[in-house]
Amino acid sequence: MDPVEAEEQQAEPPDELVVVEEEEGCAEVDPTRRFIRYDESVGSGAVKTVYKAFDKLEGVEVAWSRARIDDSVMGSSKKMAQLNTEIQLLKTLKHQNIEKSFASWIDEDNKTVNIITELFTSGSLRQYRKKHKKVSIKAMRRWAVQILTGLEYLHSQEPAIIHRDLKCDNIFINGNGGTVKIGDFGLATFLQQQKTKSIKGTLEFMAPELFTGVYNELVDIYSFGMCMLEMVTCEYPYSECQGMGHIYKKISEGKKPAALSKVEDAELRSFIEICLAPVAERLPASELLRSSFLQNDVSIPVPPISVSLVSSVKEDVQQSTNIVLRKGDFLLKGDMHVTDDINLRIRFPDPSGCFKNADFRFDVDQDTSISVGQEMVEAFELPQGSIQIIAQLIDAFLLMMIPKWVPRVVVCPVVSESAHSYITDRIMNCSQLRLAVPG
Template identity: 55%
Template sequence: MNGTIVLDSDDSEFVEVDPSGGYGRYNEILGKGSSKIVYRAFDEYEGIEVAWNQVKLYDFLQSPEDLERLYCEIHLLKTLKHTNIMKFYTSWVDTSNRNINFVTEMFTSGTLRQFRMRHKRINVRAIKHWCRQILHGLLYLHSHNPPVIHRDLKCDNIFINGNQGEVKIGDLGLAAILRKSHADRCVGTPEFMAPEVYEEEYNELVDIYAFGMCVLEMVTFEYPYSECTHPAQIYKKVMSGKKPDALYKVKDPEVRVFIEKCLATVSDRLSAWELLNDPFLQIDDY
């Protein structure tokens, strides 16, 4: 069944329910990006709060076949089950309002970027703990045949429950939608895109490069390549092998070497498994 049931009610009541009738959306916005709006929602059967993600479908999906392929790809995300991957409950295309909706688990502390900006005094031990969790999630994705590639990993779509320090990779559904909608060009966030992505011949190691940029952001509070004012400048630096200025602000030599391993050329870049076994990420005894 396509479509969403719209209801007339105040903020304390549902304004929409999904086609199955199991999930209800409130008016409260949890977050908003260039491509989607996230609302607070509720799972009536489990009695838990969830996130209702709504992405506008523009003119890129004209035929029923296109919609069906997109729906199938996003529906497959429900099969991904891992501690460090955001739970994906359901999705549907609302053809009348031209949007696609997907319901995911909700996180108490928002994105890792937001959390890090709120808590600036953090020991490197905590950074390592986050890194291990992200890499476990990537290892799970990359172990599929063929590998599941996120293609747009960044601190803005890694989520955290701050009371437990639990970190999960999210927005896989959004990455799939954007990939279908911009089939004629590479999709991602320029600051986190490996050189080979621009050449459109790449493998799962693009996620490792992006992970390295996430670590850089975690330790410097700076978006990579923040010295650039335009994507074309970032492209020029990336393709000429120039690293972000922020890298040279990393004071801890062990942290910097670890980041550089992630940002290495694809032939020298380590896999998620290799990085998990890197000396830098081994659990300290103290």
């Protein structure tokens, strides 16, 4: 039997609903009376039920998650305080690949945690994949990039946030636009707070070091690898095993699921194996995002980045020369005389079809090309693919200005529109750019 289906069959019925506000088809509202919960369930598990709800303030449908609190937690003021801290954490997470949380509270009378999040039209990635059997590797690459981008955001927090229960059931998708987001943070924890040796999570997706209680954010990378395996094969990991004891033994011994041998694409299988490697060899999300498997897609022609010099006269009559980089409709301008204070301007097409300019300061010690790209995509509601374009333009500029700069993305081919020797020299003197120059 499918492990998730078995879990759902064993799920206990939700607590009896308390009618707080009577409206047609409605059951319950939150303490602020902003959200109305409907009787319609959109998902359930052993300890949690998710209902469709309505946000009266915004006029949109949302998801209302209701999970039971264990008696051992209810009886401990310390554990209750930590639980409250963790659910409040969800509202602070702002990222295009992290499920939005609008409100959360603990109902001590009914022993439940209630969390209001955005509603996903296509459900979980697992449900979506079971419904759509024929999915290209190209589409899976796009899903993988979004998941890893979300993990990179979580793991870069201070302190780091570990999901600990990442699986396709906890990754959600809006099928009309292909947007993928990580959700269901019921087991998420601060890295500095994890001291427990208790095993929490879904066994088939758990990294071996979780059994020891000594682990870090790389356990999410292992789980991501298992998610990739399920996405590719449409099989739950270790489905060949008989019982949890058998699965535990295999994971403890470092034996991979039988489904891995069914992955025919060698590059894809190698990518999954990197994610499932022993923790000392496992790569973080930031490095996986730079892997050749995710960066290279031979079916899509890669437009080059063109570089030119533009001279302008400022109000004080001083002449200023700027480097301009273009890729498609995106344009980035920066001063050629770079100091510690790097100011850039980027022009981009917004969803309305017009062009916008954004001026920003780039801090080489704290910012990355990807983090800036993420901020712009979120701030201006740009397509997901814009992150890669913005990051490539920024990294190409910084590679020309800072010889030891380490790019976060693979910079696509760079060509010079200007006969100015400065441009040609900078490109040819940078190994990471020189290799990309045609001819």
